[in-house]
Amino acid sequence: MSLELLLASxxxxxxxxxxxxxxxxxxxPVALGITLLSYAVNLFIFVSGRLAPGMPPFVATNAGxxxxxxxxxxxxxxxxxxxxxxxxxMELAVRARDETGTDHVDxxxxxxx
Amino acid sequence: xxxxxxxxxxxxxxxxxxxxxxxxxxxIAPRRAVGLTATALQLVASFVLAMRxxxxxxxVYALGDWPAPFGIVLVADRLAAMLLVALGIVALxxxxxxRAGWDTHGRYFHAFFQFQLMGLAGAFLTGDLFNLFVxxxxxxxxxxxxxxxxxxxxxxxxAVHYVVLNLVGSALFLVGATLLYAVTGTLNIADxxxxxxxxxxxxHALAKAAGLLLLVVFGLKAALFPLYLxxxxxYAAASAPVAALFAIMTKVGVYxxxxxxxxxxxxxxxxxxxxxxxxxxxxxxxxxxxxxxGALASHRLAEMVAWLTxxxxxxxxxxxxxxxxxxxxxxxxxxxxxTFMVAALFLLAEIVGANRGPSGDRLQPxxxxxxxxxxxxxxxxxGASIVGLPPFSGFIGKIMILRGTAGTDAAPWIWAAILLVGxxxxxxxxxxxxxxxxxxxxxxxxxxxxxxxGTLGPALGLVSLGVVMAAFAAPIKAYTDAAAAEIVDNxxxxxxxxxxxxxxxxxxxxxxxxxxxx
Numbered sequence: 001m002s003l004e005l006l007l008a009s010x011x012x013x014x015x016x017x018x019x020x021x022x023x024x025x026x027x028x029p030v031a032l033g034i035t036l037l038s039y040a041v042n043l044f045i046f047v048s049g050r051l052a053p054g055m056p057p058f059v060a061t062n063a064g065x066x067x068x069x070x071x072x073x074x075x076x077x078x079x080x081x082x083x084x085x086x087x088x089x090m091e092l093a094v095r096a097r098d099e100t101g102t103d104h105v106d107x108x109x110x111x112x113x
Numbered sequence: 114x115x116x117x118x119x120x121x122x123x124x125x126x127x128x129x130x131x132x133x134x135x136x137x138x139x140x141i142a143p144r145r146a147v148g149l150t151a152t153a154l155q156l157v158a159s160f161v162l163a164m165r166x167x168x169x170x171x172x173v174y175a176l177g178d179w180p181a182p183f184g185i186v187l188v189a190d191r192l193a194a195m196l197l198v199a200l201g202i203v204a205l206x207x208x209x210x211x212r213a214g215w216d217t218h219g220r221y222f223h224a225f226f227q228f229q230l231m232g233l234a235g236a237f238l239t240g241d242l243f244n245l246f247v248x249x250x251x252x253x254x255x256x257x258x259x260x261x262x263x264x265x266x267x268x269x270x271x272a273v274h275y276v277v278l279n280l281v282g283s284a285l286f287l288v289g290a291t292l293l294y295a296v297t298g299t300l301n302i303a304d305x306x307x308x309x310x311x312x313x314x315x316x317h318a319l320a321k322a323a324g325l326l327l328l329v330v331f332g333l334k335a336a337l338f339p340l341y342l343x344x345x346x347x348y349a350a351a352s353a354p355v356a357a358l359f360a361i362m363t364k365v366g367v368y369x370x371x372x373x374x375x376x377x378x379x380x381x382x383x384x385x386x387x388x389x390x391x392x393x394x395x396x397x398x399x400x401x402x403x404x405x406x407g408a409l410a411s412h413r414l415a416e417m418v419a420w421l422t423x424x425x426x427x428x429x430x431x432x433x434x435x436x437x438x439x440x441x442x443x444x445x446x447x448x449x450x451x452t453f454m455v456a457a458l459f460l461l462a463e464i465v466g467a468n469r470g471p472s473g474d475r476l477q478p479x480x481x482x483x484x485x486x487x488x489x490x491x492x493x494x495x496g497a498s499i500v501g502l503p504p505f506s507g508f509i510g511k512i513m514i515l516r517g518t519a520g521t522d523a524a525p526w527i528w529a530a531i532l533l534v535g536x537x538x539x540x541x542x543x544x545x546x547x548x549x550x551x552x553x554x555x556x557x558x559x560x561x562x563x564x565x566x567g568t569l570g571p572a573l574g575l576v577s578l579g580v581v582m583a584a585f586a587a588p589i590k591a592y593t594d595a596a597a598a599e600i601v602d603n604x605x606x607x608x609x610x611x612x613x614x615x616x617x618x619x620x621x622x623x624x625x626x627x628x629x630x631x
Contacts, residue, residue: 074294107273
């Protein structure tokens with residue numbers, strides 16, 4: 001069991017759950033799905049610099065192997081933006097429920113016939 | 114000052130937006146003054162930038178003076194500068210129009226408007242793929258708020274769809290961008306262009322997947338078939354000045370396709386050259402067809418304009434997919450034209466709707482309009498231009514695209530699609546115009562509403578740009594020709610950006626071995 005396999009299957013699982021929840025009809029599961037997707041993406045960004053356990057994060061003067069610092073900066077940006085967007089989506093969902101009286105993503109209850 | 118000119122179109126709205134947040138509790142007059150001044154300033158800066166980019170080639174601005182590819186750069190080449198000017202013109206028109214009343218519905222309209230401008234300008238200027246994502250998010254969050262401006266259930270419903278779709282799109286963007294980083298070890302667009310051409314055979318599949326993921330994302334923003342479903346509802350639900358500004362927002366997606374698939378996966382990319390073209394041509398033709406069919410089936414004028422936005426996106430993407438300089442130039446000219454015309458028609462749709470009493474802009478017979486002749490003439494000018502009738506700008510743009518695509522394999526399809534779509538657009542516009550202005554029902558004309566210089570002025574200004582673009586077609590074409598040449602041959606762009614690190618031979622740091630070296 002390598003670290004690569006563990007991370008890859010974690011990302012895959014998160015994406016699968018995220019997509020399933022995004023396709024639901026109510027705004028709350030959709031917001032959860034978006035959150036899971038963004039977790040998966042954050043992990044993906046992190047591993048794009050390759051996994052380098054135990055390596056120094058910056059280039060030392062006697063340049064040997066080291067971890068890639070850039071994806072860590074990218075993932076930080078992505079987390080901040082994702083957090084803000086999720087907050088906005090929750091506010092929007094609450095507002096839409098107040099205005100339309102339903103939490104269905106189409107703003108109306110599906111017809112039963 | 115001139116050294117910092119490149120970043121001005123981003124900085125001006127950023128500061129103005131922050132100032133407008135502080136002024137939110139004050140009366141509307143100072144907010145309008147700040148908003149208008151900032152937008153006018155941005156337009157002037159963009160215009161100067163466009164002139165400079167034409168004289169001395171791509172202007173590169175290294176943020177924090179970190180040289181590319183290590184730091185983030187802003188690059189103002191002709192393509193970016195040209196779109197900045199278009200952005201400034203449309204924004205000014207929309208903002209003047211909004212003064213007639215839309216901007217009083219919420220305190221933060223002007224602030225969001227400036228942040229939207231900041232995001233759009235940044236997206237056009239940036240030379241870094243991840244920074245492009247950040248500016249996408251800036252313009253998206255502002256667009257969410259602007260779309261919701263004025264509230265009401267239909268807008269909220271459209272906003273939920275729009276926000277969720279774009280959040281998924283952002284996730285895909287990140288996957289595509291970081292996948293490209295994982296393969297090449299860089300995110301700078303110029304450096305990517307060099308690296309992608311040098312990839313080993315075992316890395317091609319990953320790079321291809323990354324590129325096509327980015328195509329999906331940009332296609333979503335540009336409303337490419339089959340990712341267009343969000344656009345008509347969203348644009349038709351937005352208030353008129355916001356919809357007019359959104360006319361340039363789809364162009365960000367189109368621009369990103371040109372930038373990434375022109376510079377990075379362009380003619381010089383070795384085995385990955387013209388990565389998007391085989392997908393883009395059929396999808397763009399389908400977009401045109403769906404757009405015009407939607408326009409024919411619309412029940413409201415604003416909805417019809419939204420569908421026409423879609424068919425114009427298809428038209429320009431067909432030109433960009435062909436990939437040669439002549440068709441690219443035609444596509445760029447058409448992009449300018451269609452942005453102005455769509456924005457003008459969104460404004461006109463609301464003015465016409467306001468003057469038809471309870472019928473609004475629904476395409477059904479209603480009592481005659483007061484001042485119908487004036488509105489009808491404006492509609493005729495805008496409509497004829499978007500259909501592509503001579504002597505207006507749409508005609509010249511389509512001729513340029515037809516000539517540019519003549520030599521390609523898909524030429525019969527492209528020609529048939531453009532000509533047929535042009536004809537069907539004519540039918541649709543004629544139907545709408547006939548119902549709105551001639552097929553009047555019995556009854557007193559509705560009272561004239563909102564027919565002031567402040568609302569008619571921007572609409573007239575944008576419509577007359579169609580005539581101006583036709584009259585000054587030669588200098589504009591010279592500019593788009595040069596812009597297209599810069600894209601087709603990415604040499605100048607790459608050299609300009611990487612110059613401080615030794616141009617094409619720049620050795621960029623790659624901390625860990627690539628997939629190949631394992």
